Amino acid sequence: MLKLNRVHHIAIICSDYQISRHFYTGILGLEIVGEVYREERDSYKLDLKVGDQYQIELFSFPHPPERPSRPEASGLRHLAFEVDDLDASKALLEEHGVSVEPVRVDEFTGKRFTFFADPDGLPLELYEK
CATH class of the missing domain: 3.10.180.10 (2,3-Dihydroxybiphenyl 1,2-Dioxygenase, domain 1)
Structure with missing residues (x-):
């Protein structure tokens, strides 16, 4: 049987990086661990600390497709x-x-x-x- 130790990170893809960056850091108060711009992908990756155990990876990609989230979509x-x-x-x-x-x-x-x-x-x- 597989032994999972803990959740390592949660990845979120946003549609507007600057707005989401402000939301997660300026409003929710998450601490920035690292931030990288990947020019070849035209993509940012922002690592955010949640408490002492978890991390959110906030990604931006050009024109990500929308994902249904309500009402109670699978996923x-x-x-x-x-x-x-x-x-x-x-x-x-x-x-x-x-x-x-x-x-x-x-x-x-x-x-x-x-x-x-x-x-x-x-x-x-x-x-x-």
């Missing part, structure tokens, strides 16, 4: 981030003009959560610790 459903204070996190997103759904409660864990989207409509979740 990746959403990416969830754990936060200490859901209300403060939601308020901060809204201060930056990000539309955030009403807070819900997970019927199994009793934890509060909400959804919002990145600039390309990728569903993102905030899940309270």
Whole structure:
């Protein structure tokens, strides 16, 4: 049987690099680990630190095809981030003009959560610790 140690990274392809770069660093506050422009591909790769264990790789490519994400298309459903204070996190997103759904409660864990989207409509979740 295969032994997987942990999730190494999550790769996201964006349609507008500068807008997504600002969203993930300036609004979500992810720390930049490294940034590379690959001229032969006309593509950026931005490595972002999420906590002490995970990393997001943000890629740009010229004219990437759109991916259906709603309602409940097959494939990746959403990416969830754990936060200490859901209300403060939601308020901060809204201060930056990000539309955030009403807070819900997970019927199994009793934890509060909400959804919002990145600039390309990728569903993102905030899940309270």
